[in-house]
Amino acid sequence: MLVTVLGATAIGITLGLLGSGGSILTIPILVYLLGHDGKVAIAESLAIVGGIASVGVIPFARVRLIAWRKVLSFGLPGVVGTYLGAQRAATLSGTTQLLIFGSVMLVAAGMMFFGSRRPKSPVPSEATEAPRLEPRSRSVWTTFLEPIEGLGVGVITGIVGVGGGFLIVPALVLLGGLDMRKAVGTSLVIIVINSVAGFAKHYQTIQQSESSIDPLTIATFIGIGVIGMWIGKSLNNRLDPSLLRKGFAFFLVAMGVLVLVRETVFG
Helix, strand or coil, X not given: CHHHHHHHHHHHHHHHHHCCCHHHHHHHHHHHHCCCXXXXXXXXXXXXXXXXXXXXXXXXXXXXXXXXXXXXXXXXXXXXXXXXXXXXXXXXXXXXXXXXXXXXXXXXXXXXXXXXXXXXXCXXXXXXXXXXXXXXXXXXXXXXXXXXXHHHHHHHHHHHCCCCHHHHHHHHHHCCCCCHXXXXXHHHXXXXXXXXXXXXXXXXXXXXXXXXXXXXXXXXXXXXXXXXXXXXXXXXXXXXXXHHHHHHXXXXXXXXXXXXXXXXXXX
């Protein structure tokens, strides 16, 4: 129980501090600390990520920092991608999924590290949740790319069970032309709907096997994770978000390498 409490708190605090990346800790905690099967952990991760993100949406919705049109243009293709990714995941071994997950961790680390090298500027705490990117002007090309990237992020979500905020927020800023705060709020909504779609498909697959999902673990992680998220937000104003992202990037590199080595050598 102590491992669950500490793990869920760490996930929540990371989400509160960085706005993304916390969900990518969920699967290693479930698999390597709690001993859950890889496929079950991916399904549980989607439920946990979706649950925490649904609470995180509330303050953004209250101040109208959600671009609902982007939820449709980016999020709906993401739902299709998530379902397809989850469907494909049913044909993959748990080891293969974890190897893909380890690779995704390294990609996330690179994005967080290079984002942390950008110069600091006085922004609200919610805007620390992704690299400070300048939105590009809208064009036919970016309009075309938006649903394509949404589809791609959805596929990743469906296969490895991560929310994908570290990919969604930069895409909404660069391709969607949103400011950072609205991109974060919109991203949370997309994460919720992608997670629901992915969990539904994974749950269907798991029901056809001898494995089972632990509802108590999911509920505990969501409850404690939400508390940790608010703690992280309260710490946000006191710490340098650039240094936090850089430090977390190094941590993700270590974890990604650990997952790849463990699954390659001992999988």
